[in-house]
Amino acid sequence: MKTILSLFSVVLVLVLIALGSGAYNMAATEKHWAVTEKVIEWVRESSIEARARNLEVPSLDDEERLLKGAVHYDAMCPICHLAPGLEPTELSVGLYPQPPIFHQRQPVVDSAAKQDRARKYFWVIKNGLKMTAMPAWGLSHDDDSIWAMAAFILKMSQMTPEQYQALIHSTEDHTHTHAHGHAHGEH
Numbered sequence: 196m197k198t199i200l201s202l203f204s205v206v207l208v209l210v211l212i213a214l215g216s217g218a219y220n221m222a223a224t225e226k227h228w229a230v231t232e233k234v235i236e237w238v239r240e241s242s243i244e245a246r247a248r249n250l251e252v253p254s255l256d257d258e259e260r261l262l263k264g265a266v267h268y269d270a271m272c273p274i275c276h277l278a279p280g281l282e283p284t285e286l287s288v289g290l291y292p293q294p295p296i297f298h299q300r301q302p303v304v305d306s307a308a309k310q311d312r313a314r315k316y317f318w319v320i321k322n323g324l325k326m327t328a329m330p331a332w333g334l335s336h337d338d339d340s341i342w343a344m345a346a347f348i349l350k351m352s353q354m355t356p357e358q359y360q361a362l363i364h365s366t367e368d369h370t371h372t373h374a375h376g377h378a379h380g381e382h
């Protein structure tokens with residue numbers, strides 16, 4: 196037992212010396228090992244699942260809510276998550292982990308699975324994700340706006356550029372209710 200413990204301490208000290216010498220490469224271009232990625236994914240999914248489980252989901256098909264979500268999404272999210280018809284941006288290509296592309300996801304049809312997905316989206320949008328560049332929008336947005344974005348990104352699955360554009364333009368009359376002028380120079 197004693198030998199195991201002292202061996203363990205020696206290894207620990209060597210690991211600390213290696214890390215302190217700068218051996219670990221923090222570069223975003225240096226991918227994790229596949230097994231590390233699996234572990235991170237498992238920890239992330241379990242963490243979100245445990246925190247999102249009891250959230251109450253509002254109607255995901257409410258027209259007003261979807262339009263509100265579309266306006267918010269278009270103003271703040273495509274720079275990382277892209278949008279139908281938008282090429283990867285200079286910012287999005289450099290991110291690691293890579294942000295998911297919602298309009299390329301398969302639609303969720305099962306209604307219980309949809310609710311689960313919406314809860315998870317809501318929690319991540321509100322709280323952000325450590326060490327990923329995904330911001331916590333709950334510091335600047337109320338829950339209603341965050342549910343609107345969660346509902347909208349669920350609807351984005353397989354959306355065409357035409358459908359996306361039509362939605363965003365149909366909301367242009369509504370944009371005065373929206374606090375983010377930066378995506379539309381005229382506001």
Ligand code: HEC
Nearest residue numbers: 271272275292293294295316319320324327328329330344
């Ligand atoms: C600066 C870049 C950036 C911006 C801006 C950004 N995100 Fe993210 N987002 C990310 C990254 C990176 C991830 C992936 C994190 C990971 O893999 O753990 C992510 C993950 C997510 C997830 C979790 C998806 C899943 O299925 O696991 C949701 C939901 C999300 N973002 C929604 C949004 C919304 C809505 C907006 C706009 C309000 C937004 N994001 C803006 C970078 C960004």
